[in-house]
Amino acid sequence: MATATSRRGIAGLPIQKAAFTAYRTNVVPQSCRSKTAVLKQDQRRGHNTQVTAHNGLASEPTPVTAHNGLTPEPESAPLSPASNVRRSIHSSRHRASAGCADFTDGPTEHPRAPLSLLPLTMILRSLATASVSSSPALLAPSLRIMNAIAHSSNPILNPDRNRLLHFALKKTLYDQFCAGENAVEVNRTIDGIKGLGFTGVMLCYAREVGLSGEQARGKVSDETPELIQNEIAPWAEGTLETVRLAQPGDFVSMKFTGAGRLALHQLSNRLPCSPYLGDSIDAICKLASERGVRVAIDAEQDALQDGIDDWILRFARKYNRNPANPTVFGTYQAYKKCAPQLILNHLADAKKNGYTLGVKMVRGAYLNSDPRERFHDTVEDTHACFDGMTASLLTRSWNSTVPGEGDFPDVSMIIASHNTESVRRARAICEAGKAKSPVAFAQLQGMADEVSCELVEAGLQRQKTSGPVKTSPRAATSTLPTFKYLVWGSTGECMKYLSRRAQENKEAVGRTRTSRDAMWAELIRRCKAAFGIAA
Incomplete structure (x- = not known):
């Protein structure tokens, strides 16, 4: 392993630069070997190996040759039945890791199971x-334990100081939902996710401004050096570092209130952002634009x-x-009754001022804290609003949900949903060639993988049958x-973040039976395949 070096990280956090020999096991279950070794082994096992392109789309099968240009050694004896069983259970569609090429099996007669x-x-x-x-019986105590770990002053419960707790959390919750604690780990995670077939990531910095009880209760209205040093600057530096970690084409998620009490005061009173805060946001957007990263x-x-909408x-x-x-994307919550009118107002502003409206469509996460009268009366109304707004924006056409007249402004959108039916409706529009707005789909890491993998598999299958696609962002979406x-962020920082998000999305977290059943079904499918039992 190369000698580790460090540079000063954002907000004083050291960011280690080290060479790792393997990508984290949550993405790749085998060590990163040389391309030659992988190719030779697959050739010996009789595989029709094809290389997956960097964008996750499979290229044409190519002959297998070693780095020296010679044909690999002849096929060796077949694997034992026990070895075949182990390999079938553990295998994934892509064997990917940072620094290694991605490999898939050759073409098959039937589409693969998405979760494979x-x-x-x-x-x-x-x-x-x-x-x-x-499970309601398990969820409530689990959230209490998470909250205790996230906010305890006891060093035994601090994963950044307790190595045993750090190890346990890092191998479970952290690896399930988080990217890494430093630049090296984050980059390996991003490369690994892309190696599995995903287009990219939406990256968020976990660290949030920590305020004492007295500070949290105190009201501020002026931008003081103390506020800048302790609240605004750390948030801005962390977000800038996140933009640097993201790769071109990726997204960075940003939360304005992470900048502290002054941002909270200005937003709640619908005031313009103060000079230093405004310059900080501008610097974040400028760097993102220069790097080809989008800010949601x-x-x-x-x-x-x-x-928030005014600032966006x-x-x-x-x-x-x-x-x-387009660089800047706002978030539109379909569970609000005002959502269609809000999007109409913002479309009008985009048309008037000659820019592309960046839209991230979600259902919403503040059902338990915001006034009930702000939301649709039924969940069916929320579904109809989400699907209607998505269809209008995706096809750039007015409809009963988003009624307007005249030319439809330019739109670029993110469909951030775990709802299978809504995602399939949007996907059908894309596959029918009716989509006129660039679109990306997004789900939380570690959740709704059955939705994400279905999209990835459908995109790969469509690419195989349709051939090369147009690269113009204004062309109909065909992938x-x-x-x-x-x-x-650090394990401790991420636990605070995950605890807050879990509390905010308590209702959504509880609706995961579909994911549980999908994972069970995939596990059973792999076991059957390992023993040659037809599904």
Whole structure:
């Protein structure tokens, strides 16, 4: 292993640069070997090996040759039945890791099971997580334990100080939902996710401004040096580092209230952002635009949302001028009754000011804290609103949900949903060639993998049957770009983040029976395949 070096990380955090010999086992269950070794082994086993392109789409099968140009050694004796069983259970569609080429089996007569692309370790962890979150008897105490670990002042419960607790959490919850604790781990995770067939990631910095009880209760209205040093600057530096870690084409998730009390005061009173905070947001958007990274700004509580929307439009007018590469995306919550009118207002602003509207469509996460009258009366109304808005924006045409007139402005969108039916409806529009807006699909890392993998597999199958696709962002979407949302930071920082998100999304976390059942079914399918039993 190469000697580790370090540079000063954001907000004083050291970021280690070290060479790892293997990608984390949550993505790749085997060590990273040289391309020659992998090719030779697959050739000996009689595989029709093909190389997967960097964008996750399979290329044409190519002859297998060693680095020296010679044909690999002849096929050796077949594997024993026991070895075949072990390999079948553990195998995933792509054997991928950072620094290694990705390999898939040759073409088959039938499409693969979508979840077959995930390693066994991922299947087992997802099954365990979904089993807990889908059980009311287990979910409540689990959330209490998470909250205790996240906010305890006891060093024994601090995973950043207790090595045993750190190891236990790192191999379970952390590896399930998070990208890494430093730049090396984050980059390996991103490469590994892309190696599995995903288009990229939506990366979020886990660290949030920590305030004492007295500070949290204190009201601020002025931008003071103390606020800048202790709250705004650490948030800005962490977000800038996240943009640097993201790869071109990826997304970075940003939460305005992470900047502290002054941002909270300004947003709740619908005030313009203060000079230093405004310059910080501008620097984040500028760096993202230069690196080809897109910034998705989170929706928050209803009392803050009007202020958040004002800030989003301010920076979208500046950084979304190029229809091919809009940088700033706002979040639209379909469970709100006002969502269709809000999108109409923002479409009108985009048309008037000549920029592309970046839209991230979600259902919403503040059902337990925001006023009930703000939401649709029934879940069916929420579904109809989400699907209607998605169809209108995706096809760039007015409909009964988004009624308008005249030309439809330029839109680029993210469909961030775990709802299988909504995702399939949007996918059908894309596959029918009716989509006129660039679109990406996104789900949380470690959750709704059955939805994500179905998109990845459908995109790969469509690519095989359709051949090369148009690269113009204004052309109809013929592939299905799929992203995974995940956070990075120390184990302790990520536990705080995960605890907060779990509390905010308590209702959604409880609706994971579908994922649990899908993981069980995939595990059973692999066992049957290992023993040659027809599914």
